[in-house]
Amino acid sequence: xxxxxxxxxxxxxxVFAILMVLAMRVAQVEASDQPPANQIMEGIDRVRNxxxxxxVTMALTEYVNGKARDRNGLVVYVKQNEQSRQFNNLVRYxxxxxxxxxxxxxxxxxxxxxxxxxxxxxxxxxQQRLLGQAAEGDVLSVNLARxxxxxxxxxxxxxxxxxxxxxxxxxxxxxxxxxxxYNHVEFWAERGTNxxxxxxxxxxxxxxxxxxxxxxxxxxxxxxxPAQVILIDAVNSNLATTIDYTEYRxxxxxxxxxxxxxxxxxxxx
Numbered sequence: 001x002x003x004x005x006x007x008x009x010x011x012x013x014x015v016f017a018i019l020m021v022l023a024m025r026v027a028q029v030e031a032s033d034q035p036p037a038n039q040i041m042e043g044i045d046r047v048r049n050x051x052x053x054x055x056v057t058m059a060l061t062e063y064v065n066g067k068a069r070d071r072n073g074l075v076v077y078v079k080q081n082e083q084s085r086q087f088n089n090l091v092r093y094x095x096x097x098x099x100x101x102x103x104x105x106x107x108x109x110x111x112x113x114x115x116x117x118x119x120x121x122x123x124x125x126x127q128q129r130l131l132g133q134a135a136e137g138d139v140l141s142v143n144l145a146r147x148x149x150x151x152x153x154x155x156x157x158x159x160x161x162x163x164x165x166x167x168x169x170x171x172x173x174x175x176x177x178x179x180x181x182y183n184h185v186e187f188w189a190e191r192g193t194n195x196x197x198x199x200x201x202x203x204x205x206x207x208x209x210x211x212x213x214x215x216x217x218x219x220x221x222x223x224x225x226p227a228q229v230i231l232i233d234a235v236n237s238n239l240a241t242t243i244d245y246t247e248y249r250x251x252x253x254x255x256x257x258x259x260x261x262x263x264x265x266x267x268x269x
Contacts, residue, residue: 037150040169043194044187049087049141050221050250053079057094057247058139062132063240072099072131078141079253084108086179087141088258090266103266106140107258109179114263121260126181132241133210133231137181139243144187147180148173158188160197161213161230167191168198182209195224200234208234220248 060072073095080087091104101116104124113128114121126137144150153170160166168188175183184202189195199212211234214226225245233239256262 034152034155035169037152037171038145040152040171040189040194041148041150041173041187042145044189044196045144047193047195047223047225049078049080049143050223050248052250053077053253054221055247055249055251055253056221056245059244059246060131060134060139061242061244062134063242065238070131072096074139076139076141077251077253077257079255079258080143085143085146087143089140090253090257091136091139103263104136105258105260105263106136107260110260111136112260112263114260116264119264121263133233133239134241134243135181138229138231140181142179142181144173144185147175147177148185149176155191156188158198161215161228166197193224196226210234220245221250 055075055077058074058076060074061068062070072093075092075094077090077092078087086108089104089106091106093099093102103114105112105114105121106126111124111126111128112121113124124136126135126140128136130136130139150171150173153172155167156170157165157167166188168190171187171189173185173187175185182201183204184206186200187196188198190197195217196214198214201209201212203209211232213230213232214228215230216227217224218227220227225248227245229243229245231241231243257266
């Protein structure tokens with residue numbers, strides 16, 4: 001009887017050991033299927049930003065309870081600093097007429113607002129409200145891989161803005177530079193394409209500020225890019241702002257355009 005029990009115990013231990021080895025191998029295979037978090041973040045950057053200087057037109061529309069309330073039109077010029085890898089941005093207000101000609105310059109750590117009526121430029125924060133849920137920082141091109149460190153939370157299936165299921169990588173990102181617009185960000189990027197599908201943006205205190213959905217992907221400036229971003233207030237979901245992107249095109253942008261002192265003389269178009 002003892003021999004039988006011993007043999008049975010040994011057999012059970014052997015089966016358990018085999019199962020443990022198989023489980024470890026499955027875990028290793030699953031882990032090997034997961035790309036590094038930084039690689040996914042760099043993929044998101046390539047989707048959001050063409051690889052050379054460009055301009056894009058943006059239409060911002062604020063909605064309250066599903067009804068449009070206000071609208072702004074912007075033209076944004078973007079050029080990357082090859083040394084710092086940071087994107088310099090020049091934002092020109094095109095509409096409404098009362099704001100036409102106003103500009104915002106984002107260079108280095110500084111964000112300057114220029115009003116042609118007063119001929120004055122003042123320093124502002126990226127969190128400064130632009131329209132509805134959209135802040136100045138939400139229309140700027142930024143280098144996520146430069147400004148954040150990312151952790152891969154895992155793989156998740158979620159509904160996109162068009163209620164389609166998407167298999168996504170979930171990234172949790174923490175700012176590593178003072179230049180970062182938000183201290184803490186979460187992104188969901190589609191597996192295989194790195195297309196950003198959803199984002200969450202937090203204040204320095206950790207409060208969720210807004211939720212973003214990226215959709216209507218179109219071929220623009222050499223790649224598929226979201227033609228619309230929906231920003232939803234994290235506290236009141238009845239408040240939303242859409243940012244529509246059109247007329248992407250590569251364009252030479254002189255360094256002089258990106259100087260604060262040159263803004264009074266600047267005539268981009």
